[in-house]
Amino acid sequence: MIKELWNKYKSVIAYLFWGVVTTVVNLATFQILSSGIHWNYMVATVIAWVMSVLVAYFTNKVWVFESHYTTVSDFFVELLRFFFYRGLTLILDIAITYIGITLLGFRDPIGQFVVKVIDNVFVVIANYFFSKWLIFKNNKNIAK
Numbered sequence: 001m002i003k004e005l006w007n008k009y010k011s012v013i014a015y016l017f018w019g020v021v022t023t024v025v026n027l028a029t030f031q032i033l034s035s036g037i038h039w040n041y042m043v044a045t046v047i048a049w050v051m052s053v054l055v056a057y058f059t060n061k062v063w064v065f066e067s068h069y070t071t072v073s074d075f076f077v078e079l080l081r082f083f084f085y086r087g088l089t090l091i092l093d094i095a096i097t098y099i100g101i102t103l104l105g106f107r108d109p110i111g112q113f114v115v116k117v118i119d120n121v122f123v124v125i126a127n128y129f130f131s132k133w134l135i136f137k138n139n140k141n142i143a144k
Helices: 004-037 041-064 070-104 109-135
Strands: none
Touching: 004 041, 004 109, 041 070, 041 109, 070 109
């Protein structure tokens, strides 16, 4: 029974684990840049996004969706698809950050951190659906 549950939810569990790691990378990078060295929060958001997307791509590819493309062109198509859809969630990331920090006034370091945590919840959910159904959907059983 436990093995059946594990097999049924393995990708979700792995996604949640690596999602936490990716979120920590995103939040830590954002906090260091925005509160630590006082960069503009939008610049910090974009740099944190780049760092977390790099971590997410490789962890999702290898351990979550077990993508095993065998050609260089297939790899680059998958990589471009991943960055494209993550770029869509970057827009969501920027919008939520702007609303929370600029419009709602959560400008202090704790307020910014809370906004980023809320933001990351929405972004992680959207990223899961993009990854599962649009990025890594056709390559699970290719030449392991």
